Amino acid sequence: MSAPREIELKLECDGPDLAALATHPLLRGEGEAAEPTTSTYYDTADGDLRKAGLTLRVRQKGARRIQTVKAAASGAGLFDRPEWESDIAGDAPEPGAFADTPIANILDDAKSPALVAQFTTVVMRTERRVRHGAARITATLDEGRVETPAGDVPLCELELELAEGDPADLFALAQALAETIPLRLGALAKSERGFALVDGTLRRPSKAAPVALPESATAAESFRRIAQACLRHLRLNEAVFLAGREPEALHQIRVALRRLRSAFTLFKPIFAQDPRAGSLADEIKRVTEPFGRARNLDVFLETTLPAEMARRPDEPGLHDLRERLVAERDKAHEAVLATLASPAWRSLVLDLVTWIETGPWLGADGPAQRDAPARAFAADVLERFRRRVKKRGRHLRKLDPEARHKVRIAAKKLRYGADFFASLYPEKKARKRQKAFAGALSDLQDHLGALNDLATAHAVMAGLADPEAGSVNGVPATGPALFAAGLTAADGEAHADKLLAAAAAAHEALIDVRPFWR
Structure with missing residues (x-):
């Protein structure tokens, strides 16, 4: 059967901001007074539903009991996914109500099919039916908490669900609200937040998840899925860094941003008529x-x-050096936090998801490549970037640091492209070649990355020697710290020739590996 779809934009905020939204002129409309709503989420003891990318909940709303099956979200902010909803009589899941959903087959095949309550959300929910542009939108304000055996976390969300009309009006409403209310693009559905709390992963940094592209996908659909996955990766780690300044979360934020910018580069041909992509x-x-x-x-x-x-x-100066750099690192983290807390950052993220989903690049007069099969597009892109890595990496041992950096950047984009498009080549032989190609590319990146770390270390050391840039609270670096910095740079440089030889060998090995897309 054809599944009904839910198109919903999730935005996060703090409690006082939610109160301001409740009286916002743009959210005036017909609706219901705030009422308590409790939802209990279920799965098997082995987590079969979650493994299959599905959630099952029973919601208590007044006298009603509503059972809902949803597919898992894969992006950030915009939740466009199948949803099956039914009224049921009791508080526990009713098998007859999900008989025509994918859950029925999953439970039939499960080793232990009994459904077990996993966690509960308890919120005060206010719903408004509003109009924006030509669209009818349901605005839902939720304030409450997720309750699990592992502990509780607060919930404070605005959900804008498209009831009728163009998704562009949904995003336009979100942008208009964000002009006066500090809204952040949501990354986790309530179910995901609950399971992450149960698993203990809610406040841990996370790596990029694989991107699943349908065999029938066009280049445009592939870009949308890839870009959404990058935004999700970004927002998940942004929340972790804001909560505790976790260095790995900052690293993953930068990886997400590099992957997103690489996607813009890889898909550049389909944006030929939309200058907004470059800006x-x-x-x-x-x-x-x-x-x-x-x-x-x-x-x-x-x-x-x-x-x-x-x-x-x-060497005592190394301890002075560490103390100095810890102070500098703390200042640098403050600068990152200031950026993440700024209206400009929140606006940029919302602008990105708006453009990805409704930008001019999706207009009727787009280039032919945009609507071409993704697999053909991917082969052309990967071939082009492989040639770039091959050409730039010739005579790698003789290249200066700037030229080596260009090889590293080209290799990184090729690696991201290979990751993005891997699911388009599901054949056994292609998967084997993809694994070998990814391994060779990773080896090259590792060696080039180590060389880049040497260059970065030199830059850090040079900053210390600058009386103005290297001072902390007006106090310049001590003599022992500067001496230790020089030793560190010299010791690192002693390994440069070995790293260069290894990088050159890794480049040759990569070029010898047969591309998986041919």
Whole structure:
């Protein structure tokens, strides 16, 4: 049967902001007074539904009991997914109401098919039916908490669900509200938040999840899915960094941004008639410039300096150096936090998802490549970037640091492209080749990354020697710290020739690997 779809934009805010939204002129409309709503989420003891990308809940709303089956979300903010909803008589799941959904087959095949309550959400819910542009939209304000055996977390959300009309009006309403209310693009559905709390992963950094592209996907659909996955990766780690300044979360934020900017580059041909693509990519780079220095200091303090202290345990200046750089790293983290807390950042993220879903690039007069099969488009893109890596990496041992950096960037884009498009090549032989190709590419990236860390270390050391840039609270670096910095740079440089030889060998090995897309 054809599944009904839910198109919903989720936005997060704080309690006082939700109160302001309740009286916002743009959210005036017919609706219901705030009432308590309790939802209990179910799965088997082995988590069969979750593994299949499905959720099952029973919601108590007044005298009603509503059973809902949903597919898992894969992007950020915009939840466009199948949904099956039925009124039921009792508080427990009713099998007859999900007989025509994918859950029935999953439970039939499950080793232990009994459904078990996993967690509950308890919220005060206010619903409004509003109009914006030509669209009819249901605005839902939820304030409450997720309750699990592992603990509770607060919930404070605005959901805008499209009842009728163009999704562009949904985003336009969100942008209009965000002009006066500090809204953040949501990344987790309530079910995901609950399961993450149960698993203990809610406040842990997360790596990029694989992108699943349908065999029938066009280039445009592929870009949308890839870009949405990048935004989700970004927002999940943004929340972790805001909560505790976790260095790995900052690293993953930068990875998500690089992947997103790489997607803009890889798919550039389909944006030929939309200059907004280039300006958005440039704005991402400009706004997030402070993130690079913070990450460089994290790497130096977590990797480079500990290795040097192990080599030279009796060098006292290394302790002075660490103290100095910890202070600098704290300042750099403050700059990142200031960016993430700024209206400009929140607006940029919302602008990105709006453009991805409703931008001019999706108009009727787009280039032919936009609507071409994704697999053919992917082969052309991967071939082009492989040639770029091959050409730029010739005579790698003789290249200067700037030229090596260009090889590294090209290899990174090729790696992201190979990851993005991997699911389009499901054949057994292609999967085997993809694994070998990814391994060779990863090896090259590792060696080029180590060389880049040397260059980064030199930049950190040079910053210390600058009386103005290297001072903390007006106090310049001490002599012992500067001496230790020089030792660290020299010891690192001693390994440069070995790293160069390994990088050159890795480049040759990559070129010898047969591409999986041919």
